[in-house]
Amino acid sequence: MDTLTxxxxxxxxxxxxxxxxxxxxxxxxxxxxxxxxxxxxxxGYRDVEGKxxxxxxxxxxxxxxxxxxxxxxxxxxxxxxxxxxxxxxSSILPEFDHPDDTVKTKAGIVDFLSHRSGLAGKSQxxxxxxxxxxxxxxxxxxxxxxxxxxxxxxxxxxxxNWGYGLADEVxxxxxxxxxxxxxxxxxxxxxxxxxxxxxxxxxxxNVAKGYMALSDGTPYHLPRPKQxxxxxxxxxxxxxxxxxxxxxxxxxxxxADKEQKCGEDTSSPLKNIATITSPHISLEPETTxxxxxxxxxxxxxxxxxSLGVVGLxxxxxxxxxxxxxxxxxxxxxxxxxxxxxxxxxxxxxxPDTNTAIVVLTNSMANNDAADWxxxxxxxxxxDNPEKNDYVAIAKESAATSVALWPKMAKELEKRxxxxxxxxxxxxxxxxxxxIVGDWCIHVFEDEGILKMCFQGQRDESYRLAHYRYDExxxxxxxxEDVRRGRFPVVNLEFYILSFRAAGDxxxxxxxxxxxxxxxxxxxxxxxxxxx
Numbered sequence: 001m002d003t004l005t006x007x008x009x010x011x012x013x014x015x016x017x018x019x020x021x022x023x024x025x026x027x028x029x030x031x032x033x034x035x036x037x038x039x040x041x042x043x044g045y046r047d048v049e050g051k052x053x054x055x056x057x058x059x060x061x062x063x064x065x066x067x068x069x070x071x072x073x074x075x076x077x078x079x080x081x082x083x084x085x086x087x088x089x090s091s092i093l094p095e096f097d098h099p100d101d102t103v104k105t106k107a108g109i110v111d112f113l114s115h116r117s118g119l120a121g122k123s124q125x126x127x128x129x130x131x132x133x134x135x136x137x138x139x140x141x142x143x144x145x146x147x148x149x150x151x152x153x154x155x156x157x158x159x160x161n162w163g164y165g166l167a168d169e170v171x172x173x174x175x176x177x178x179x180x181x182x183x184x185x186x187x188x189x190x191x192x193x194x195x196x197x198x199x200x201x202x203x204x205x206n207v208a209k210g211y212m213a214l215s216d217g218t219p220y221h222l223p224r225p226k227q228x229x230x231x232x233x234x235x236x237x238x239x240x241x242x243x244x245x246x247x248x249x250x251x252x253x254x255x256a257d258k259e260q261k262c263g264e265d266t267s268s269p270l271k272n273i274a275t276i277t278s279p280h281i282s283l284e285p286e287t288t289x290x291x292x293x294x295x296x297x298x299x300x301x302x303x304x305x306s307l308g309v310v311g312l313x314x315x316x317x318x319x320x321x322x323x324x325x326x327x328x329x330x331x332x333x334x335x336x337x338x339x340x341x342x343x344x345x346x347x348x349x350x351p352d353t354n355t356a357i358v359v360l361t362n363s364m365a366n367n368d369a370a371d372w373x374x375x376x377x378x379x380x381x382x383d384n385p386e387k388n389d390y391v392a393i394a395k396e397s398a399a400t401s402v403a404l405w406p407k408m409a410k411e412l413e414k415r416x417x418x419x420x421x422x423x424x425x426x427x428x429x430x431x432x433x434x435i436v437g438d439w440c441i442h443v444f445e446d447e448g449i450l451k452m453c454f455q456g457q458r459d460e461s462y463r464l465a466h467y468r469y470d471e472x473x474x475x476x477x478x479x480e481d482v483r484r485g486r487f488p489v490v491n492l493e494f495y496i497l498s499f500r501a502a503g504d505x506x507x508x509x510x511x512x513x514x515x516x517x518x519x520x521x522x523x524x525x526x527x528x529x530x531x
Contacts, residue, residue: 007380008039021394022369023213024361028054030243032356046208048219056243057195059207060360062345063237063338068297070167070235071113075272076186082174085110092170095141102153112163113296114280118151121160124515126233129460130485131225131341133232139438140165146436150518157281161236168235180229190269191252193245198229208362210342212482215402222342222485237340243358250356303331311337312368316397323375325386341485346374367397404490405478417468425450432511432525441525470499
């Protein structure tokens, strides 16, 4: 243990390098091993302007690390026989009225918690600039009812935050308490997680301010997201926590998992953990000998193997590194990551040694630094002979992240056809709604310039540049994207809007936005939404 502790302490200079390379001003991390907290460390600033350092009790948004808490809440309700894992969600929430009969009549909460519903994720539709929710929470069921069917039910894994929005609605319906009240009462308080919360309290002092990294790595301060109790998709990303509490939580999860699998009586407030940590859908469409699967709010991977599936780094490297090369015996790693503007986080568990590694950062950086740091700590615990060079990997991924934006701009200009005809700006002006009528792209003219905004937020408008024919682009630079507090999307099609007229001439009636790569045809928005 002392040797491991020494190895962990010696990582300080490497961690500082990775933070500098990525543009991460503040980090809090901790390692639990054999049920003991053996290492806690903090780097940089939780408040750059005030030069305030973080600590193990500093509060961060943990983003998708929230998903395991939501699944654990459902596990408690299943234990109390208030629902079953396979109870159709539509039987609990009649407002969830999906036109696909299989999804409507058969999709249970387990299918949404494991991302195997087959429905499109539409990840860019549930928040706006600065992490602001795009819709009120009450629209969760109506919006989810019209998610495109991408894969057959239960046949493929497809990440979907809306399913966790349905889970927090189910929690409230069957418990009689809001998601944000149920979790503190049934999980946080019994486990002694005094700093963890579902509420945004401006009076809390020991909080990590949020930043995004500019192209040169300089941190750009952004407001804290309006996420938590009572907000859209709170079950997917609504929790704030700290290193101390999260190590306590993951220790309790692993302990309850072992006890429940052995059939032992347990006083743990966590129930059905064995179901929650078990594999429910393979991440790979093809069968492989090594496990890569999704549990409920957790990913399972056999080491040696690649990690980081739900983080940003797969966008920035050709291939994710293999973790644990050279270990004598394959080991199961259970992990997850979190990303919400402007925070990144990661958690990695090795259940066979009761090991948990938590990394919390306060920057949407030029790579997923929380992921690289988590993997660095994991390989230090594994002490495998063939370790990855995470400083080199951080440099590569950060450089790629920055370079992708001018690369998109170059490709856009290459494809642009300025010689093709376009209509006068007034022809495109209007409010275009999705088929449900709750999501609007507002196109307007401002001093002769065609612009658009989302959900009527004209203070956050974007100039539309003619692309070709009746198509317009709104691509930003990397630093413009940062200053708008936008999630870094590096798919060029995302930044092109296509207008369609009902016939020859006249005003445009439809707008097509290809915001989800899993729906390549795009989503149609209507000037007059269908009833």
